[in-house]
Amino acid sequence: MTASRIWIKNPLALYTANDHKAPGGLVIDQGVIIEMLGAGQSPSFAVDSTFDAREHVVLPGLINTHHHFYQTLTRAWGPVVNQPLFPWLKTLYPVWARLTPDRLALASKVALAELLLSGCTTAADHHYLFPDGLENAIDIQTDVVRELGMRAMLTRGSMSLGEADGGLPPQHTVQTAEAILEDSERLICLYHERGAGAQIQIGLAPCSPFSVTPEIMRASAALAEHHDVRLHTHLAETLDEEEFCLQRFGLRTVDYLDSVGWLSDRTWLAHGIHFNEEEITRLGAAGTGICHCPCSNMRLASGICATLALEAAGAPIGLGVDGSASNDASNMILEARQALYIQRLRYGAEEITPERALGWATRGSARLLGRDDVGELAVGKQADLALFKLDELRFSGSHDPISALLLCGADRADRVMVSGKWRVIEGQIDGLDVAELIANHSQAARELIAG
Numbered sequence: 001m002t003a004s005r006i007w008i009k010n011p012l013a014l015y016t017a018n019d020h021k022a023p024g025g026l027v028i029d030q031g032v033i034i035e036m037l038g039a040g041q042s043p044s045f046a047v048d049s050t051f052d053a054r055e056h057v058v059l060p061g062l063i064n065t066h067h068h069f070y071q072t073l074t075r076a077w078g079p080v081v082n083q084p085l086f087p088w089l090k091t092l093y094p095v096w097a098r099l100t101p102d103r104l105a106l107a108s109k110v111a112l113a114e115l116l117l118s119g120c121t122t123a124a125d126h127h128y129l130f131p132d133g134l135e136n137a138i139d140i141q142t143d144v145v146r147e148l149g150m151r152a153m154l155t156r157g158s159m160s161l162g163e164a165d166g167g168l169p170p171q172h173t174v175q176t177a178e179a180i181l182e183d184s185e186r187l188i189c190l191y192h193e194r195g196a197g198a199q200i201q202i203g204l205a206p207c208s209p210f211s212v213t214p215e216i217m218r219a220s221a222a223l224a225e226h227h228d229v230r231l232h233t234h235l236a237e238t239l240d241e242e243e244f245c246l247q248r249f250g251l252r253t254v255d256y257l258d259s260v261g262w263l264s265d266r267t268w269l270a271h272g273i274h275f276n277e278e279e280i281t282r283l284g285a286a287g288t289g290i291c292h293c294p295c296s297n298m299r300l301a302s303g304i305c306a307t308l309a310l311e312a313a314g315a316p317i318g319l320g321v322d323g324s325a326s327n328d329a330s331n332m333i334l335e336a337r338q339a340l341y342i343q344r345l346r347y348g349a350e351e352i353t354p355e356r357a358l359g360w361a362t363r364g365s366a367r368l369l370g371r372d373d374v375g376e377l378a379v380g381k382q383a384d385l386a387l388f389k390l391d392e393l394r395f396s397g398s399h400d401p402i403s404a405l406l407l408c409g410a411d412r413a414d415r416v417m418v419s420g421k422w423r424v425i426e427g428q429i430d431g432l433d434v435a436e437l438i439a440n441h442s443q444a445a446r447e448l449i450a451g
Helices: 069-074 086-098 103-117 139-146 177-190 214-227 241-248 253-259 277-286 294-299 307-313 332-347 355-369 401-407 436-450
Strands: 005-009 026-030 030-036 049-052 057-060 062-064 120-127 151-158 199-206 230-237 267-271 289-292 316-321 385-389 416-418 421-425
Touching: 057 241, 057 307, 057 355, 062 086, 062 267, 062 332, 062 355, 069 086, 069 103, 069 120, 069 436, 086 241, 086 401, 103 139, 103 436, 120 139, 120 230, 120 307, 120 355, 120 385, 120 416, 139 151, 139 177, 139 199, 177 214, 177 294, 199 214, 199 421, 214 230, 230 253, 230 355, 241 253, 253 277, 253 294, 267 307, 267 385, 289 307, 289 355, 294 332, 332 355, 332 401
Parallel strands: 005 049, 062 120, 120 151, 151 199, 199 230, 230 267, 267 289, 289 316
Antiparallel strands: 005 026, 026 030, 057 385, 385 416, 416 421
């Protein structure tokens, strides 16, 4: 489903996530953008195929920087629908501990398929559950990413601080430091790809201050520096977490992060809501990235990320859908819409434009993952594209195509390209039997809850 050289011709609108304009479209060769065309221009080189994009709004492929794929199995589960974070976690941990390899594969495929259909081409997952029999969880996810033809930053999460030692997770869900670090190194050496066009990358991601020891945080930071990979964790999501850090470590969250060697531009943090002004200044000075998760933050009533203050201080901002038990969807274009609206509540309509929200979902998210080859449309960038049509009833009467995507609630891409290959065609994932996937996944979800 690919040609060597493709012209995406005369799009209805084009959002490049930079200052470039290309009303005449893009020319792609061997998975890379080689030419940006002005109005009325034709390619400088002969092309093998032309895609007429006059009905499509073209975006860089959206980039999701925080997720928990396995949680697609516990969406909208009655006992946790109205719970905030800590009770929500304590109720779900025993259920999640029943994950098996087959269930994780199905859950990951559903999450990635949902993301792909929403225009997402690169996804970061934070997997920290490794019960007996699921030691190869990241290997399983790697296979699914490759099957769907997407890009992923798969982070080797960990939990080492169980209830018996004052942590939140049940004891049977935690691992020893030795097991965590040994597997982390194995995964980096086996799967981590470097350079432009990388498909699979590995990061290290101790789960949170309330589920890992400071020793694991420090050791993970040292291992990440040794292998030059990225670091990821949850931080400052709720006031409960802040209170936990004060009681256990005698430190606020950013002081704790600094104490274990994580306050750097190698790190990106999920949520990042409850920071004071001094902490925002320190995060910005360090270049530490923040993944804003608006749907999850609203669902759990956690708070609103101070995106503009963090950006002004120097901290990159990206977007993430978070886990599908706190969203409860895996849809990046809808996440950008929610980011637009919740941030307007904090900063006003004039400051938070559709272009700004889309910038977080593309270029900003790429920065969080340490990538400069995706998240923008420009010569030399990877040909990762999301194309949306505005022909549904919800768009009738809309005038500005870029704004209409978010304001009118686009939720599904018509076409998605990854590395020059069409992965979604007319709203369908090439080669995926969605009906069969839904049947198998739904059965696995029922079995997981039943025990």
